[in-house]
Amino acid sequence: MTTMMERTRQLVGAEPSRTLRYVPVAVLAVDLAMMVVVGALALYGREQLRFLNPVDGVRESLGVAGPLIVAGWIAMVALVGGYRHDAFGSGTAEYRSVVNASFLTAGLVGIGCYLAKFELSRGWFLLAFAIGLPGLIASRWLARRLLRSARRHGFLQVRVLVSGTPDHIDEVTDVLRREAWLGYRIVGAVTRERDLVEETATGVPVLGLATDVTMVAEDAHADVIVFASGGLDSAKEMREKVWELEERGIKVVVAPSLDDISSDRITVRPVGGLPLIHVDSPRWSxxxxxxxxxxxxxxxxxxxxxxxxxxxxxxxxxxxxxxxxxxxxxxxxxxxxxxxxxxxxxxxxxxxxxxxxxxxxxxxxxxxxxxxxxxxxxxxxxxxxxxxxxxxxxxxxxxxxxxxxxxxxxxxxxxxxxxxxxxxxxxxxxxxxxxxxxxxxxxxxxxxxxxxxxxxxxxxxxxxxxxxxxxxxxxxxxxxxxxxx
Incomplete structure (x- = not known):
């Protein structure tokens, strides 16, 4: 076992970069900067467009209400999951969180001002949300482009250990290597004892047995474990490994034997605690x-x-x-x-x-x-x-x-x-x-x-x-x- 651990250290190299933890902070800073610009533009527009400023005397209220609304807007984005580590770089969840948070904030501000009889400038309110939503989406799009570019050049990588049979390990590896912008770096694999080899056909080093996945993951400094088909023999064993990995802060991803199917066609419905994956019919018609x-x-x-x-x-x-x-x-x-x-x-x-x-x-x-x-x-x-x-x-x-x-x-x-x-x-x-x-x-x-x-x-x-x-x-x-x- 000691020999296997030493081999793992030699193959996987140094510890992963800790820069990944600052990605949400960087995106938060960009969003805050965008909101400051949006608030200033909305105030300027209210002053210039007279039809948006029918009542004088409410500008002073913006000195307090404006920053509070901006802070609440950002807090709402955070509450709906807009700053989760797994929200960045792929999928539509990141954009959905921004859109949902913006509409929720607009609704709460409108209802709150009505109930409290607070005279908030309607011109500023309309301009802030009309400019702010596209602005936030644009800033997220730019952040995504920068993040993907960095990942393609080998930065901000997520270290991945794959568990499964050699064939399924190679299937997962092919996809993750092809989609380099995701930033998943395969550091190795674990298999069942009967499938144990030095490396798979695509050159992924096998670092140990699937039964020892937690120990191997810690030694390889893995951020994510991908369980492909054939990695473990039972649902009970899978559940126990997920518990062990959870305690050590290592994320778990399950990769079923399905590929080239869009997320729109997949629905997961738990039945008696068993997650069943339903795949809709192809949409060529x-x-x-x-x-x-x-x-x-x-x-x-x-x-x-x-x-x-x-x-x-x-x-x-x-x-x-x-x-x-x-x-x-x-x-x-x-x-x-x-x-x-x-x-x-x-x-x-x-x-x-x-x-x-x-x-x-x-x-x-x-x-x-x-x-x-x-x-x-x-x-x-x-x-x-x-x-x-x-x-x-x-x-x-x-x-x-x-x-x-x-x-x-x-x-x-x-x-x-x-x-x-x-x-x-x-x-x-x-x-x-x-x-x-x-x-x-x-x-x-x-x-x-x-x-x-x-x-x-x-x-x-x-x-x-x-x-x-x-x-x-x-x-x-x-x-x-x-x-x-």
């Missing part, structure tokens, strides 16, 4: 709803009108370069595999399709989601058209016709569809899109397997809110040009 189609028609029509000058400029550039066709038309697989003519501005030489077989052979590629840097078929204007995704704009007419959607998996040619295996054909359950989840997650820098995984996640977990978020992120991806070639 909702992606064909009337609301999404209306959104596509209105959105594409507005974009065509707004981007008219860009269409004209791109057309001129392509024609002047080689006097060839302006548009590239190609048969692509749409919803349920029905073929349609996909439109793009031509970015390659006219005989580009004839050269594809030769390029696939040279690149030793199977043809699924084929892209290559420095493709010799791309023309000079085609490079900037691709760099800023201008070549995709004619597909707005495909959206209007109903062949495509603004958001969805990218349409593929029949040669690529023929390579589908397993669940890949689920991509064809929805209309293909001009942009999608994998485009805003790295575009062509992602492997074909990762791009396919993101497309399948979109199909099974569709929501209108996710579509809007993807469109917003698409603008950033286009400007940065990351992964575009």
């Amino acid at each position: 909702d992606a064909a709803s009337f609301g999404k189609r209306l959104f596509d028609v209105v959105g594409s029509a507005m974009l065509i009108l707004a981007l008219g000058p860009v269409f004209l400029f791109a057309t001129a550039q392509i024609w002047l370069h080689d006097r060839g066709p302006i548009l590239f038309r190609q048969k692509r697989a749409g919803r349920h595999g029905e073929m349609f003519e996909c439109l793009k501005f031509r970015t390659m030489v006219p005989d580009a399709d004839r050269l594809i077989a030769e390029l696939l052979a040279d690149q030793d590629h199977d043809g699924l989601l084929f892209k290559m840097k420095d493709d010799p078929r791309i023309t000079r204007p085609g490079r900037w058209l691709r760099r800023f995704s201008v070549d995709e704009l004619p597909q707005l007419f495909n959206v209007l016709r109903g062949d495509m959607s603004l958001v969805g998996p990218r349409p593929q040619v029949q040669r690529e569809v023929d390579l589908y295996h397993g669940g890949m054909s689920r991509r064809l359950l929805v209309r293909p899109g001009m942009t999608g989840l994998w485009q805003v997650s790295g575009r062509n820098d992602l492997s074909a397997e990762e791009a396919m995984r993101l497309d399948l996640f979109y199909v099974d977990n569709w929501s209108m809110l996710q579509d809007v978020a993807i469109l917003v992120r698409t603008a950033g991806a286009v400007v940065s040009s990351r992964g575009a070639y």
